[in-house]
Amino acid sequence: MDSQPDSRTAPSASTPDAAKDALERRGLMLILSSPSGTGKTTIARMLLEEDAMICNSVSCTTRPPRPGEIDGKDYHFVSQDQFDRMAEQGDFLEWAHVFGKSYGTPKAQVKAGLKAGQDYLFDIDWQGTQQLYQKLERDVVRVFLLPPSIDELRRRLTGRGTDSAEVIAARMDRARSEISHWDGYDYVVVNDDIAACFAKVKQILAAERLRRARQTGLIGFVRELMEPGDELG
Template sequence: MVDPRLSDTRPVTALARRGLMFILSSPSGAGKTTIARKLLQSDPGVALSVSATTRAIRPGEVDGRDYHFVDKPTFDRMADDHEFLEWAHVFGHSYGTPKAQIWAGLKAGTDFLFDIDWQGTQQLSQRAREDVVPVFILPPSIDELRRRLMARGTDDMKVIEARMDRARAEISHWSDYDYVVVNDDIDRCFEKVRRILDAERMRRERQTGLVNFVRQLTGEGSPT
């Protein structure tokens, strides 16, 4: 007869865990926005970090969901008052991550997804390295990157060439990231990114409830 203790399939009680800041960076056209969207759709435990920006709202966007749309004086005041975890100027506009909501979310165990460039990643790493998981997505080739940008049909050649120049500059910072994934197939790339997130969630130092749980297992303490 099988020992019933060995066939117990009850789920382990969820342990308290500190959230993390999961960063996806890539040159424009390499696929990070598509992968970010797939991650948000497939994983309810991930929340999108909503940045403040000075750029104009676009059709279909919602203030507070896609971005916090603010004017330049407001953005500058927030930067002066150190309300951002990171901020940068990109293509004539300013973008920044309000820090109050992030700190509260991390403490509650929320994982935040960041779609930012290497400058923002550098700033986040300087301020909260233990909470940051930076992932850089590379295109399979420069020619393929150019083809993807042209296939969008939204930019003229002058803008595309500017994006290509910026892409080369961004790619040069690949070594600043903990993980680097080549996007030669969007589904394979997404699966690799998802596995990175799963593994990082299990890091011992992020599982804040682990000490008490292990003490219960070894009889060294009682539930708190």
């Protein structure tokens, strides 16, 4: 499980009393969805490397570990029987079967983290997005990445050199299906340039962190500002 950071925001060097006045904030769940080959994994990696305030949501999966993957860091690797029991007990915020394997987001870990001010990054499809939004609507920020064109998407998938023509054709069919759900997201970004796309995702995250409803420390802070005092002191 990921460790939880301090729930208070980092003080600004330009304000000596910032540590005292820092506001508590509820965390958020940033969802990145896109067809395979649109750059979602690259954007997610860049965000995790640059922003210490957000961490990857560690999902449970029934697929075997890939080389270099660590249990509990990349995924919680479980058997199908274990996964099915967890699903039946309601231990997942969302879960789905993808290409013959099962994936699910542990509920307890995420709920505790959000309360403590932790932000989570989710790399899930539109079905998982719907499930999360239905359960934790106020905490969810939905971002969908689009390719600049369908031909460019096909070129990217072919350029990987890892899939057969049949697999690429299946991925293209799935991509068209996923793209049809673009209007179920809060933000839609066309990834025609990875640096520009990343900058836009960062802007979305920064703005969502400042939403009044997430600034849980505002009420007490504003009350202090409104209290009568000795202004001349």
